[in-house]
Amino acid sequence: MAIQRTQPDDTVSDDERAWWKEAVVYQVYPRSFNDSDGDGVGDLQGLVDRLDYVASLGVDVIWLNPVYDSPQEDNGYDISDYQAIYEEFGTMEDWETLLEEVHDRDMKLIMDLVVNHTSRDHEWFVESRQGNPEYEEYYIWREGDGDDLPNNWESFFGGSAWEYDEEREAYYLHLYDTSQPDLDWSNEDVRQDVFDTIEWWLEKGIDGFRMDVINLLSKVDGLPDGDPDSEWVGSEHFIDGPEMTEYLAAMDEQVLSNYDIMTVGEMPQLTVEEAREYADADGPLDMAFHFQHTKLDYDGDERWAVGEWDLTELKEIIGRWQNGLQDEGWNALYWENHDQPRVVSRYGDPVNYRRESAKLLGTFMLTLCGTPYIYQGQELGMTNAPWESMDEMRDVDAINHARELIESAGHESYEDVQDVVAYRSRDNARTPMQWDDAENAGFTDGDPWIQVNPNHDEVNVEAAEADDDSVLNYYRDLVDLRERKDVLVYGAYDDLLPDHESVYAYTRTMTENGDTEQVLVVLNFFDERPTVELPVEYDEATLLLSNYDRADDAPDTVSLAPYEARIYRLD
Ligand code: GLC
Numbered sequence: 001m002a003i004q005r006t007q008p009d010d011t012v013s014d015d016e017r018a019w020w021k022e023a024v025v026y027q028v029y030p031r032s033f034n035d036s037d038g039d040g041v042g043d044l045q046g047l048v049d050r051l052d053y054v055a056s057l058g059v060d061v062i063w064l065n066p067v068y069d070s071p072q073e074d075n076g077y078d079i080s081d082y083q084a085i086y087e088e089f090g091t092m093e094d095w096e097t098l099l100e101e102v103h104d105r106d107m108k109l110i111m112d113l114v115v116n117h118t119s120r121d122h123e124w125f126v127e128s129r130q131g132n133p134e135y136e137e138y139y140i141w142r143e144g145d146g147d148d149l150p151n152n153w154e155s156f157f158g159g160s161a162w163e164y165d166e167e168r169e170a171y172y173l174h175l176y177d178t179s180q181p182d183l184d185w186s187n188e189d190v191r192q193d194v195f196d197t198i199e200w201w202l203e204k205g206i207d208g209f210r211m212d213v214i215n216l217l218s219k220v221d222g223l224p225d226g227d228p229d230s231e232w233v234g235s236e237h238f239i240d241g242p243e244m245t246e247y248l249a250a251m252d253e254q255v256l257s258n259y260d261i262m263t264v265g266e267m268p269q270l271t272v273e274e275a276r277e278y279a280d281a282d283g284p285l286d287m288a289f290h291f292q293h294t295k296l297d298y299d300g301d302e303r304w305a306v307g308e309w310d311l312t313e314l315k316e317i318i319g320r321w322q323n324g325l326q327d328e329g330w331n332a333l334y335w336e337n338h339d340q341p342r343v344v345s346r347y348g349d350p351v352n353y354r355r356e357s358a359k360l361l362g363t364f365m366l367t368l369c370g371t372p373y374i375y376q377g378q379e380l381g382m383t384n385a386p387w388e389s390m391d392e393m394r395d396v397d398a399i400n401h402a403r404e405l406i407e408s409a410g411h412e413s414y415e416d417v418q419d420v421v422a423y424r425s426r427d428n429a430r431t432p433m434q435w436d437d438a439e440n441a442g443f444t445d446g447d448p449w450i451q452v453n454p455n456h457d458e459v460n461v462e463a464a465e466a467d468d469d470s471v472l473n474y475y476r477d478l479v480d481l482r483e484r485k486d487v488l489v490y491g492a493y494d495d496l497l498p499d500h501e502s503v504y505a506y507t508r509t510m511t512e513n514g515d516t517e518q519v520l521v522v523l524n525f526f527d528e529r530p531t532v533e534l535p536v537e538y539d540e541a542t543l544l545l546s547n548y549d550r551a552d553d554a555p556d557t558v559s560l561a562p563y564e565a566r567i568y569r570l571d
Contacts, residue, residue: 010492010509010516020208020262020286021330022489023060023108024366024479025373029338030067030089031075032432033376035444042432042443044090044098050435053461055105057379058479061262062102063210065338066112067095071121073179074396075338075430076112077212078119082197099205108207110262115194116216117180124193125181129168138190139181140173140219152225153234158400161234173223175216175238177396185217185247199255208261211285215267215274218243231301232268239269245278252284262286264332264371272324279329287332287371292317297346304401306423309347311525315498322369322493331370335361336378341428345384349527349563354381354459356563358471359547360523363565366478367508367521369493374475376433380464381471385431385453387422390414394450398425436462477545481567486510487517496534502526503560505534507570519544520568524560531559538570 034046044067054062066076069084076086085095102109118125127135142150144164150171153161155178162171163178173182183190198209218241226234256263263286265278270290278285296313299305325331335343344350348357358381366372393399398421405417414421422428427450434456435442441456453459464472482488491508504523509516520536534556541555546566555568 011511012486012490016490018286020061021371022483022486023262023371024058024482025061025063025110025371026054026057026059027063027065027337027373027375028054029065029376029430031065031449032430032443034433034435035446035448038444038446039088040444040446040449041088043088044085044094048094048098048101051101051105055107056476057374058476058483059107059374061108061110061207063110063264063373064112066114068114071119071179073119074177075394077114078117078121078177078180079114080119080121081123083200096204103205108262110208110210110264111201111206112212113198113209113214114212115183115197116213117174117176117182120179120181124183129165129172131168134189137184137187140184140223141168141170142173142223144171151223151234152228153223153238154226154232156232157397158404173219175213182216182219186219186243191247191250195251195254198251202255202259202261206261209263211263211265213268214248214265214285215240215244215270215278217241217247231303235269240267240274248278248284256284262371264289272320275321275325276328279325287330289332289334289337290321292321294340304405304420304424306420311501311504312499314347315495315504318368319493319495319498326369326492331368332373333365333368333370334373334375335365336375336429337373338375338429339426340375341424341426342382342384343378344381345423345428347525350383353527353563354383355469355471356547356561357381359474360525360563360565362471362475362478363521363545363547363567364504364523366475366482367488367519367567369489369491369508372482375429377429379472379475380434380459380461382431382434382453382459383455384423384428385451387418387425387427392451393421393425393427394430395426398427434460436460474545474547481545485517485519486512487519491517491519496520496536497532500532502528503530503532505532507536518570520555520566520570522555522558522560522564522566522568524562524564527562529559529561531557533557536570540571542569542571543567544569 031042033042034050035042036045067085067089068079069081069086070076070079085092099109124135124138128138149160149162155161157177161173161175164171174180175182216238220237220241263284265285265288267288275288296309299307321331343361344358348361402421411417431453432441432443432448437457437460440448441452464470487508487510491510494507496505502525507518507520509518544567548561548564
């Protein structure tokens with residue numbers, strides 16, 4: 001057996017293994033998953049009712065978006081009580097039932113940890129704005145008279161990051177919505193309260209956390225102005241700030257290290273070098289979400305403009321992360337989440353090759369090194385929805401930016417900016433899960449809080465279950481393959497065609513106890529019919545999975561159909 005291009009270190013030892021590396025995660029956005037009581041909003045009981053479906057995917061972990069008490073200005077990322085459940089989602093007993101039912105199915109549950117900011121309705125903020133000495137310094141306040149802003153930092157959702165508070169007669173910082181004031185992490189009492197909250201949930205038996213914008217906790221002293229031309233003004237002073245690793249190390253030491261859990265940080269603007277440092281710093285993070293591959297279809301740095309994307313750039317990004325974290329840290333693999341538009345509508349073809357391209361994109365995500373996160377509906381090949389008017393939109397981010405675009409660029413109405421707003425809106429991920437072809441896609445008996453994608457008459461779980469060739473059943477095969485093949489989890493990644501503009505081909509190679517296993521993945525990302533020669537050597541090639549009906553054939557020269565994906569085992 002001759003293995004082409006074996007990696008210098010493709011061996012895996014026992015202490016490199018971990019349950020969370022071998023896991024596949026399924027993300028549930030409870031507001032849009034399943035409504036059990038007909039109020040138009042998904043809820044915990046609704047999720048419990050669908051747990052058999054989730055388990056049938058073969059996934060190991062559920063990441064649940066925030067279910068804490070909240071005024072829902074940012075759909076639960078504005079928390080008013082960390083230890084209570086939002087009423088429309090259910091009660092703490094419902095949540096306890098959920099945890100039990102998840103564990104009964106041999107899955108794990110991780111919760112969202114949102115501690116860069118709270119809601120303005122949180123008791124800490126209410127006390128803080130009143131100047132109660134105990135909470136006075138819990139948030140980032142700056143004096144001002146309502147005219148001069150403390151600095152030029154911007155909110156991610158548009159506009160200034162400062163809001164003037166009449167009651168305290170001062171400005172508070174909010175890097176997101178005005179309803180989401182940033183906590184002052186330099187205050188030890190804040191840190192202690194947050195650590196206590198984390199411990200409280202861990203004691204309830206959860207299996208880990210997804211940590212919201214966790215690299216934003218530390219702000220540079222003095223809060224200096226940021227570069228006015230940067231993508232997010234001020235970010236060089238609040239992303240990966242000076243105390244970040246110290247805060248995370250303390251969190252780990254005091255709480256997290258006492259539990260066998262998994263943690264994944266959401267880290268805007270993260271680079272591989274920083275990811276390695278975070279991993280190195282012995283912090284609480286097992287892995288982190290970076291955003292580089294989600295910006296390929298921006299126009300330059302501009303999120304609210306759509307640009308052409310380039311496969312070689314995707315290869316370059318993925319290669320950097322795959323190779324960069326091979327010996328230090330671990331990748332979190334994702335295409336979609338509740339903040340990203342549907343991937344088929346971005347990097348696939350939702351009109352002519354929805355099924356093929358959804359499968360191709362799934363093949364890619366589930367055959368890379370790292371822990372894959374499947375977002376609800378991705379396994380159906382759900383697509384972006386039409387957003388015909390602003391009234392249909394719910395997302396504070398999309399609505400704010402649509403308004404800004406209309407005002408700033410001399411546009412007159414929503415129609416003028418509809419193309420980009422409808423393409424980019426986070427609402428695309430938040431349309432209800434499509435269970436069947438009934439009026440509201442089986443999501444609710446009431447009026448859904450957000451429109452149901454009209455294509456639910458065709459794209460839905462019921463139809464997909466009845467179709468052997470569905471995206472859903474293909475995802476099940478992918479998850480199953482990954483669970484059976486360690487090489488797909490741990491194997492070293494090697495890009496075979498870094499410069500090819502439409503075909504992505506890579507091997508994954510792993511050596512354990514002297515035995516080498518190798519898998520070859522070939523992906524045709526476009527509506528073309530290329531033939532490629534692959535620099536692989538093998539005695540025998542076995543086709544493990546493909547999104548077209550293919551017989552085994554030699555993978556050294558491959559002719560591919562549009563959006564074709566193949567996974568071979570090479571011996
Ligand atoms: C994260 C969340 C997003 C939220 C923001 C503010 O990016 O994923 O949904 O709006 O943080 O909490």
